[in-house]
Amino acid sequence: MTSTEMRERTPAAPARRRRRRPSGRRLAPYVFVLPFVALFLAFSVYPLIYTFRLSFTAWSGSGPARWVGWDNYTYLLGSDAFWSSLGNSAVLWLLIVPVQVVVALIAAVLLNNAKLRMRGFYRTVALVPFVTPLVAMAQIWIVVFDSDYGAVNRLLGAVGLPEIDWLTSTVWAKPTLALLFLWKTTGFAIVILLSGLQSIPASVYEAAELDGASRTRQLVSITVLLVRRVVLFLVVMQTLAVFQMFAEPYVVTAGGPYGSTTTAGLYLYEHLGRSDLGTGSANSFLLVALVMLVSLLFVRLLRERD
Amino acid sequence: MAVSVIPVRRRDRRRPALGSHVFLIVLTAAFLAPVVWAVLSSLKEPASIITDPLGFDPGTSTLGNYRAMFEDVPIASGFLNTAIVLVLKGGLTLFFAPLAGFAFAKYRFAGQNVIFGAVLLTLMLPTIVLVVPLLLQMRELGWVNTYQALVLPGAVDAFAIFWMRQVIAAVPDELLDAARVDGCGEFRIFVSIVLPVIRPGLAGLAVLTVMNIYNDFVWPVVVTSRESMQTLQVVLATLAQNITGNRIGADFATVWGELLAASSIALIPLLVVFVLLQRHFINGILAGSVKG
Numbered sequence A: 001m002t003s004t005e006m007r008e009r010t011p012a013a014p015a016r017r018r019r020r021r022p023s024g025r026r027l028a029p030y031v032f033v034l035p036f037v038a039l040f041l042a043f044s045v046y047p048l049i050y051t052f053r054l055s056f057t058a059w060s061g062s063g064p065a066r067w068v069g070w071d072n073y074t075y076l077l078g079s080d081a082f083w084s085s086l087g088n089s090a091v092l093w094l095l096i097v098p099v100q101v102v103v104a105l106i107a108a109v110l111l112n113n114a115k116l117r118m119r120g121f122y123r124t125v126a127l128v129p130f131v132t133p134l135v136a137m138a139q140i141w142i143v144v145f146d147s148d149y150g151a152v153n154r155l156l157g158a159v160g161l162p163e164i165d166w167l168t169s170t171v172w173a174k175p176t177l178a179l180l181f182l183w184k185t186t187g188f189a190i191v192i193l194l195s196g197l198q199s200i201p202a203s204v205y206e207a208a209e210l211d212g213a214s215r216t217r218q219l220v221s222i223t224v225l226l227v228r229r230v231v232l233f234l235v236v237m238q239t240l241a242v243f244q245m246f247a248e249p250y251v252v253t254a255g256g257p258y259g260s261t262t263t264a265g266l267y268l269y270e271h272l273g274r275s276d277l278g279t280g281s282a283n284s285f286l287l288v289a290l291v292m293l294v295s296l297l298f299v300r301l302l303r304e305r306d
Numbered sequence B: 001m002a003v004s005v006i007p008v009r010r011r012d013r014r015r016p017a018l019g020s021h022v023f024l025i026v027l028t029a030a031f032l033a034p035v036v037w038a039v040l041s042s043l044k045e046p047a048s049i050i051t052d053p054l055g056f057d058p059g060t061s062t063l064g065n066y067r068a069m070f071e072d073v074p075i076a077s078g079f080l081n082t083a084i085v086l087v088l089k090g091g092l093t094l095f096f097a098p099l100a101g102f103a104f105a106k107y108r109f110a111g112q113n114v115i116f117g118a119v120l121l122t123l124m125l126p127t128i129v130l131v132v133p134l135l136l137q138m139r140e141l142g143w144v145n146t147y148q149a150l151v152l153p154g155a156v157d158a159f160a161i162f163w164m165r166q167v168i169a170a171v172p173d174e175l176l177d178a179a180r181v182d183g184c185g186e187f188r189i190f191v192s193i194v195l196p197v198i199r200p201g202l203a204g205l206a207v208l209t210v211m212n213i214y215n216d217f218v219w220p221v222v223v224t225s226r227e228s229m230q231t232l233q234v235v236l237a238t239l240a241q242n243i244t245g246n247r248i249g250a251d252f253a254t255v256w257g258e259l260l261a262a263s264s265i266a267l268i269p270l271l272v273v274f275v276l277l278q279r280h281f282i283n284g285i286l287a288g289s290v291k292g
Helices: A003-008 A020-054 A071-077 A080-111 A119-131 A134-144 A151-158 A173-198 A202-210 A215-226 A228-244 A247-253 A264-273 A277-304 B002-013 B018-042 B046-051 B064-072 B075-106 B112-124 B127-141 B147-151 B158-169 B173-181 B186-197 B199-215 B218-223 B232-237 B239-246 B252-276 B278-290
Strands: none
Touching: A020 A277, A020 B075, A020 B112, A020 B127, A020 B186, A071 A277, A080 A119, A080 A173, A080 A215, A080 A228, A080 A264, A080 A277, A080 B018, A119 A173, A119 B018, A119 B252, A119 B278, A134 A151, A134 A173, A134 A247, A134 B018, A134 B232, A134 B239, A134 B252, A173 A228, A173 A247, A173 B018, A173 B278, A202 A215, A215 A228, A228 A264, A228 A277, A247 A264, A247 B232, A264 A277, A264 B127, A277 B127, B018 B252, B046 B252, B064 B075, B064 B239, B064 B252, B075 B112, B075 B147, B075 B158, B075 B186, B075 B199, B075 B232, B075 B252, B112 B158, B127 B218, B147 B218, B158 B199, B173 B186, B186 B199, B199 B232, B199 B252, B199 B278, B218 B232, B232 B239, B232 B252, B239 B252, B252 B278
């Protein structure tokens, strides 16, 4: 019996005649995945079940939990704070994702030109923001965008533009956070899209050129069509990231001014601070449902364009 | 295909227009500016950070901000805690994720699909959603402010398993079978055949894992309330409070100087790793993009 046959045999098949070696081989994969399975059961499944139960109770973290049925869910769905946290995240999404896709696509197309000098340099620098710690950058953002002494306002003043209350006005706080997010992840988006472009065979462009398609039309129709999968991946991933956005508002604005940067992720965390654990649990599940729904929606939308 | 050769050459001969360079240079400058500005400013006299944020005079550069920052901010203990978590959690992921990936790639066993489904589920579950549940669990266990709480949840990273499964699937079966004929046990095969063969993939995974753990913030900030247990990122998040708390009446400039010094010093280790191991980094990032 060759070993390939042995491996393909279903584990349910009788193993009577096998001696020590084969039985060791049947047990091996279970032992190998055991560390993951144990951690998964202990730190994903258990807490999820525990919290799901908790989401139907009122509990402050000590003493007995009181069963309240769907109250936490109906409370959240009827509360302005919950919806405004989702609204803030939605606005941030609008400020971030379309801008990032366009900028990263242009940069990736330019970098895909083999004749471009310093390609490697551009790509390396694009990843610098991606490897810097977000929290450190958030601190630097506070300093750079300070209304009175920040470098950005000083720069604006020097060229005769009006200074802006970047972090202290409800209008500008979101764009300032969006800028931090864009700065941090656009290089990553460029590298991802570039790898998508590089997987397009040159023959596709040749065919288009023979058909007499202009350079711009080539770019738009072929490139966008063929990297659609990569763009879709990017959009879904950044959507998940934006709705979970936590460190940026936590460090830079603490959710202010007037709650204008309290994102869905930060709002979730605030339940902990108020020891409102039942509501926090319910909020977790609402957010999961929402995030999954939005991702599915995007997958559907982009698939229908085929 | 001879016909198509000519258009290809024509396309390739086209040099990028000036506009392309301008776009890329502006973008590059934007990517570098905040980091360069922060590092240079951290070397200035505190007062001039505020009075002259755009200028830099190398003649007056000083390490004063760094000296003061080490006194006021528990940055050393932050680095130490991050290092401990890096070694433990990184070690667990780098050993057990390829091991599980090996099981998924090279064995058929009952329940395989269910268990792999669990890996995929863990991949898709938003991190922030588990934060509340996990914190409650840690409270119950009495693990708040402990290393096990920082290390164990998510220690055998699902994405790492997913990636390593793909990498190991490319290892030829003949290699493993030859070892079996030689009387090699299954675990020995993993350690002495699989691991050496997948070294490039492992290097990419190592770099990505180090980066993720070093920059991790959401979970550490929730589970460490005691200063002595806080990782570097958590220490950084509370910089302003630490500085003003330790220096009563500190002016704006002093706080900013120390804040920039701490942020700069936190940036540097990963940037050095990145520059040295760029290739592995990019491999890791691209592998990360496959998971979608």
